[in-house]
Amino acid sequence: MDLNYTPRQQAFRQEVRAWLKDNLPAQKLASYDTREGFEQHREWERKLFDARLSMVMWPEELGGRGCDLTEWLIFEEEYYAADAPMRVNQNGQLLLGPTLMEFGTEAQKKRFLPRMAASDDMWAQAWSEPNAGSDMAAISSKAIRDGDHYIINGQKTWSTRAIYADWAFGLFRSDADSKRHHGLSFLMVPLDAEGVTIRPIKALNGKDAFAEIFFDNVRVPVENRIGEEGSGWHVAMATAGFERGLLLRSPARFQQPVRKLIELYKANQASADRDPSIRDAVMEVWAGAEAYALSAYQSVGRLARGEKIGAESSINKIIWSELDLKIHETAMRILGARGELLASAPQNEDDHGWLEGFLFAQAGPIYAGANEIQRNIIAERMLGLPKA
Amino acid sequence: MDFTFTDDERAFQDAISRFLMTEAAPEALREIWETDAGRSPDLRNKMAEQGLTALSIPEEAGGLGMGDVVWSLMTQELGYYGIPDSLADTAYVSAGLIAALPETVADRSGWLEQIAEGSIRIAVGHPINPLVADAHLADFSLLNHEGEIHAVPRSLIDVEHNASIDSSRRLCRVMWEPSSATRIADAETGAPIWEEALNRGALSVAGQLLGLAQRMLDLSVDYVAQRKQFGKPIGSFQAVKHHLADVASKIEFAKPVLYRAGYSLQHGDADAALHISQAHIACAEAAHLAARHGIQVHGAMGYTWEVDLQMFMKRTWALESSWGDRAFHKARISAAIFADDAPLGPGQTFGRS
Numbered sequence: 001m002d003l004n005y006t007p008r009q010q011a012f013r014q015e016v017r018a019w020l021k022d023n024l025p026a027q028k029l030a031s032y033d034t035r036e037g038f039e040q041h042r043e044w045e046r047k048l049f050d051a052r053l054s055m056v057m058w059p060e061e062l063g064g065r066g067c068d069l070t071e072w073l074i075f076e077e078e079y080y081a082a083d084a085p086m087r088v089n090q091n092g093q094l095l096l097g098p099t100l101m102e103f104g105t106e107a108q109k110k111r112f113l114p115r116m117a118a119s120d121d122m123w124a125q126a127w128s129e130p131n132a133g134s135d136m137a138a139i140s141s142k143a144i145r146d147g148d149h150y151i152i153n154g155q156k157t158w159s160t161r162a163i164y165a166d167w168a169f170g171l172f173r174s175d176a177d178s179k180r181h182h183g184l185s186f187l188m189v190p191l192d193a194e195g196v197t198i199r200p201i202k203a204l205n206g207k208d209a210f211a212e213i214f215f216d217n218v219r220v221p222v223e224n225r226i227g228e229e230g231s232g233w234h235v236a237m238a239t240a241g242f243e244r245g246l247l248l249r250s251p252a253r254f255q256q257p258v259r260k261l262i263e264l265y266k267a268n269q270a271s272a273d274r275d276p277s278i279r280d281a282v283m284e285v286w287a288g289a290e291a292y293a294l295s296a297y298q299s300v301g302r303l304a305r306g307e308k309i310g311a312e313s314s315i316n317k318i319i320w321s322e323l324d325l326k327i328h329e330t331a332m333r334i335l336g337a338r339g340e341l342l343a344s345a346p347q348n349e350d351d352h353g354w355l356e357g358f359l360f361a362q363a364g365p366i367y368a369g370a371n372e373i374q375r376n377i378i379a380e381r382m383l384g385l386p387k388a
Numbered sequence: 389m390d391f392t393f394t395d396d397e398r399a400f401q402d403a404i405s406r407f408l409m410t411e412a413a414p415e416a417l418r419e420i421w422e423t424d425a426g427r428s429p430d431l432r433n434k435m436a437e438q439g440l441t442a443l444s445i446p447e448e449a450g451g452l453g454m455g456d457v458v459w460s461l462m463t464q465e466l467g468y469y470g471i472p473d474s475l476a477d478t479a480y481v482s483a484g485l486i487a488a489l490p491e492t493v494a495d496r497s498g499w500l501e502q503i504a505e506g507s508i509r510i511a512v513g514h515p516i517n518p519l520v521a522d523a524h525l526a527d528f529s530l531l532n533h534e535g536e537i538h539a540v541p542r543s544l545i546d547v548e549h550n551a552s553i554d555s556s557r558r559l560c561r562v563m564w565e566p567s568s569a570t571r572i573a574d575a576e577t578g579a580p581i582w583e584e585a586l587n588r589g590a591l592s593v594a595g596q597l598l599g600l601a602q603r604m605l606d607l608s609v610d611y612v613a614q615r616k617q618f619g620k621p622i623g624s625f626q627a628v629k630h631h632l633a634d635v636a637s638k639i640e641f642a643k644p645v646l647y648r649a650g651y652s653l654q655h656g657d658a659d660a661a662l663h664i665s666q667a668h669i670a671c672a673e674a675a676h677l678a679a680r681h682g683i684q685v686h687g688a689m690g691y692t693w694e695v696d697l698q699m700f701m702k703r704t705w706a707l708e709s710s711w712g713d714r715a716f717h718k719a720r721i722s723a724a725i726f727a728d729d730a731p732l733g734p735g736q737t738f739g740r741s
Contacts, residue, residue, distance in 0.1 A: 001390060001391060001392065001393060001394075001457050001647070001651055002389065002390045003389065003390075003391060003648065003651050003655075003738050003739075004389065004738070004739075005389055005738070006389065009389060013735070070389050074735070076734070077734035077735035078734070078735065080734045081733055081734040081735055251734070251737075252734035252735075255732075255733055255734045255736075255737075256733055256734055258732070258733075259732040259733035259734075262725065262726065262730075262732060265726075266726065279722070280718070283718065283721055283722060283725065286721075286725050286732075287645075287666055287669065287670065287721070290645070290666065290737060291641045291642070291644065291645050291666075291670060292641070293737045294391075294644035294645055294647075294648050294737065295640070295641055295643075295644045297389065297391045297644070297737070297738075298391045298392070298643070298644040298647070300391070301389075301390050301391040301392040302392055304390075304392075305392055312640060315636070315637045315640050315641070318637055319637065319641060372626070372630070374633075375626075375629060375630045375633040375634070376626065376629060376630075376633075378633035378636055378637065379623075379629035379630070379632055379633045379636075380629070382633075382636055383605075383609050383629075383632055383633070383636060384609065384613070385609065385612065385613060385621075385623040385624065385628075385629055385632070386613065386620075386621050386623055386624040387624060388624050388625070388626065
């Protein structure tokens, strides 16, 4: 055990810190849940890519730096500490990217990954359907083979920022008679294809944050399939593992708001201390964010030693989503009667965006596999309890 | 940066675990409870043969020269098997305290050798604890008088026994007269040594609580997998599963907190006290939840004397306020993180860089 950063790791931290200091946008970008903000974030991603900082863990030939997971944690720490913009293309870069690297053909990797790293292509997910939420194996959208194309019919939903995105990826039933997790194929679909209709769904924050996607005889070439026909479930699950879960929500993403929450508490201490449980809640989320960071470093070390990490990713999901909720609930309690004010309200004094974060935190225990499902996974796969 | 244990460290832990599994089964512990002394010299000798008492003694004094990081694995095993207090108090807390004494203390190296060979029991009377565990059996007790450290032989103390809900605890009120003959360090020398002993005691308890949590989780998993109601194992019901999944989550996230606290103490990190209080609270929360959900999923059986769960629950309830109660550790965390120069935010986890 050695909990010191190497000189190389320290130098990387300094490099990232210095670059961010020189290059951060002068003004806060608009919300990436709006068209204007989405394009501003795309420009920022391009800037990151040009500095080879968009996907630091990707190999150099794909525009990355070949960093290991520890260096990635360092990058994330600096990124969040600098209050840099949210990453708009994470669904592609962090969810589809690793899948392509593991299961994609050389031609697919060359075609999709560099454009993804540069955010020339923005990606949306197409997993959930109206009748396939937590029960994803109930997918019914079909992709029926017709020569060197698939013809897609059906509906996907809860597709984040799909109305602004260029591509979507997801699972479709390529064997019309198949059941459950058999007969599914993993396809990439250009969202400007004929027969694709995207209808925004207004989210809790009033913005078009996600969407339904309708497919009406959409023709997609066979070369847009990842992995074998009918093995889509395997492809989707094989990379749904620990590393991807960690990448999606790095500890720094929670340590930074905790630092600000402590500032918020101190700035409003006289008022907050009327309810002593507020101070206790602040300490609790501090401990939660630190434990998440320590756990991440421990997991990264174990992965580096060749260990496999399985159902612990379900624990991570529960921990960060409930932590995020608690952080923002505590902030709202400190803000008290001013907490309800929107950013546009003249009397708003919340320059961090606690209210917006509070709204988004409500979704955490639901998306990426509802926490009830995660608890089932922990009980069945880690503890070995029988299925219902 | 490498936040993992070596294969040797893990192998040592496994060996100790296998040894305690056979030598410290619940039936054996229940028999030991019934004895007046509450301790088994036989078990104690066998633990010494396994190297447990020599673990943190420097190699030149006949020990293995390991530190708090390895102890954070061992204390989990002590907790998992419900091993009574005096082993950790002697081999870990006292060993650290004695090693920190000035070389001028005549008995220092002799005591360390005796700890290593397992021929001595030492009790620690730190002011944070109202009573002294195992003072009735200890060859001598390390006691605090206005900050001074005194080494007081058994013959110079009177003890009043105080029964605990945890039948493996033997708590004593110690009555004694400080004298220049028993004093081994003055208050100025003693202050940092007592502080370090407190941190080591708290870390020892944290590790044991985490081991207790794991034991109660394992007992509960076994129970709900075999107990049937409505024609099915109750462990197939989601409400029961989720109780135990929450315990597993608490345990997993307390582990790295404990290990980092051990590392900080071993390496003299400026924030060691903060990290140790963080570990004490995280491990106590895991154990407390394991007890609460453990008894719930055991149903009425969990409320019996017969089922072993009670042994580990009661030890949890006893230890979670030992070497600093929750309020004490919360206060230390509060003082640290609300300070003006607190190490907060991303990148500060491993020191103020």
